[in-house]
Amino acid sequence: MLTKRIIPCLDIKDGRTVKGVNFEGLRDAGDPVELAIRYSDEGADELVFLDITATKEKRKTLVRLVKDIARHINIPFTVGGGIKSVEEISDLLNAGADKVSLNSAIVKEPDLITRASDRFGSQCIVAAIDAKREDDSWTVYIKGGSEPTGIDALEWMQEVERRGAGEILLTSMDRDGTKSGFDLELLHETNQRVRIPVIASGGAGDESHCVDAVHKGNADAVLAASIFHFQEIEIKHLKQSMEKEGIAVRI
Amino acid sequence: MIAIINYRAGNLASVSNALERLDVDYEITHEPAMLDQAEGVIFPGVGHAYSAMEALREHRMDKWLRETDKPVLGLCLGMQLLYESTEEGPCETLGVIPGKLKKFDTEKGKVPHMGWNNFTDLKDHPLMEGIEADDFFYYVHSYYAPLNEYTVGSCEYLTPFASVVARDNYMGVQFHPEKSSDPGERLLRNFLDMV
Numbered sequence: 001m002l003t004k005r006i007i008p009c010l011d012i013k014d015g016r017t018v019k020g021v022n023f024e025g026l027r028d029a030g031d032p033v034e035l036a037i038r039y040s041d042e043g044a045d046e047l048v049f050l051d052i053t054a055t056k057e058k059r060k061t062l063v064r065l066v067k068d069i070a071r072h073i074n075i076p077f078t079v080g081g082g083i084k085s086v087e088e089i090s091d092l093l094n095a096g097a098d099k100v101s102l103n104s105a106i107v108k109e110p111d112l113i114t115r116a117s118d119r120f121g122s123q124c125i126v127a128a129i130d131a132k133r134e135d136d137s138w139t140v141y142i143k144g145g146s147e148p149t150g151i152d153a154l155e156w157m158q159e160v161e162r163r164g165a166g167e168i169l170l171t172s173m174d175r176d177g178t179k180s181g182f183d184l185e186l187l188h189e190t191n192q193r194v195r196i197p198v199i200a201s202g203g204a205g206d207e208s209h210c211v212d213a214v215h216k217g218n219a220d221a222v223l224a225a226s227i228f229h230f231q232e233i234e235i236k237h238l239k240q241s242m243e244k245e246g247i248a249v250r251i
Numbered sequence: 252m253i254a255i256i257n258y259r260a261g262n263l264a265s266v267s268n269a270l271e272r273l274d275v276d277y278e279i280t281h282e283p284a285m286l287d288q289a290e291g292v293i294f295p296g297v298g299h300a301y302s303a304m305e306a307l308r309e310h311r312m313d314k315w316l317r318e319t320d321k322p323v324l325g326l327c328l329g330m331q332l333l334y335e336s337t338e339e340g341p342c343e344t345l346g347v348i349p350g351k352l353k354k355f356d357t358e359k360g361k362v363p364h365m366g367w368n369n370f371t372d373l374k375d376h377p378l379m380e381g382i383e384a385d386d387f388f389y390y391v392h393s394y395y396a397p398l399n400e401y402t403v404g405s406c407e408y409l410t411p412f413a414s415v416v417a418r419d420n421y422m423g424v425q426f427h428p429e430k431s432s433d434p435g436e437r438l439l440r441n442f443l444d445m446v
Contacts, residue, residue: 002368071268076430096264121298123391197365250367250387
């Protein structure tokens with residue numbers, strides 16, 4: 001049976017993990033490769049690396065890092081953060097990334113989704129959408145959630161699907177960092193509208209939140225950062241709890 | 252030496268990384284002459300069936316693949332192209348294994364079938380040595396192969412389909428062993444043992 005995926009997300013700056021990580025036994029908690037191996041061993045189904053570097057050296061450093069990660073892990077991983085062109089996507093996929101996630105650039109230039117999915121296939125194009133609730137709807141934000149676009153998030157999802165995105169990484173700006181649970185209504189509305197897999201992000205605080213994202217929000221995958229980095233939730237234990245709740249997981 | 256067929260279909264980095272982790276001597280090539288020197292051939296693939304067949308024809312690798320008696324392992328699209336035809340395109344494919352590929356019914360559920368899945372049935376085959384029916388492998392695909400007498404592993408997503416196939420020297424897996432953690436590594440090692 002197809003299982004629901006658990007995806008730790010690592011923020012990367014200048015080739016190093018950003019958020020504090022308190023894993024015991026890591027030689028270097030800032031080393032993305034060592035952390036990736038650790039997560040892979042613990043049963044993570046995929047990994048997402050989000051590069052927040054803002055320097056000119058960014059691209060070279062990231063490609064080097066992606067090569068290094070790809071040599072060491074044998075589960076799929078996605079790379080995102082400021083990707084703007086088909087050429088950059090090509091470099092990252094050739095370096096060994098399985099998927100790229102596109103966010104601000106596709107809002108400004110939706111055709112990038114079309115061109116990228118035509119050239120590399122939908123399966124490696126993830127549309128990352130940061131959505132914030134405004135009254136009865138959700139608005140798309142860009143630039144790391146700092147800039148509202150006025151675009152309706154639910155309409156935008158349908159457009160990214162139509163243009164060839166293979167998957168949606170949906171972050172609730174309202175819930176991100178709150179540990180109060182995923183925005184289940186947003187997930188539910190999303191899954192009513194799109195026929196591509198949806199990764200729930202923003203708000204994971206405990207195991208029951210992840211169960212709800214699947215049972216109530218119908219998410220195909222659950223992404224989180226700090227709760228995994230600080231071992232508030234262990235991936236193995238989370239998967240056992242999800243299995244007890246009747247969710248198919250890879251154990 | 253193991254040859255990895257290069258036909259501009261992506262995911263070569265993942266396959267070559269996997270072989271490096273297994274400490275195997277390999278060449279990435281689109282030359283039939285190089286394929287002649289290989290002991291076994293890995294036929295990877297991500298992308299579109301039609302353009303993949305065109306690229307194979309351009310370098311006469313389609314003919315080589317049809318005529319070879321060396322062990323061939325098709326991965327994902329590489330597996331699909333071993334069959335007769337596909338709705339993707341639509342187009343005729345290599346035809347070394349009978350059967351036609353169909354697209355998953357998008358009315359029934361989400362497409363692509365993306366993520367980790369296990370087997371509904373698994374027959375004995377040297378390629379699957381030490382691998383159990385409840386081992387998970389990573390899948391990403393929108394078209395599926397029918398079950399038939401050459402099916403070694405069956406999987407289910409929206410409908411039952413062939414996830415491992417073998418006929419004589421031709422073997423294929425719908426999933427990505429190079430991305431499927433320990434069971435995937437085991438499968439690649441099994442293939443290398445058969446070479």
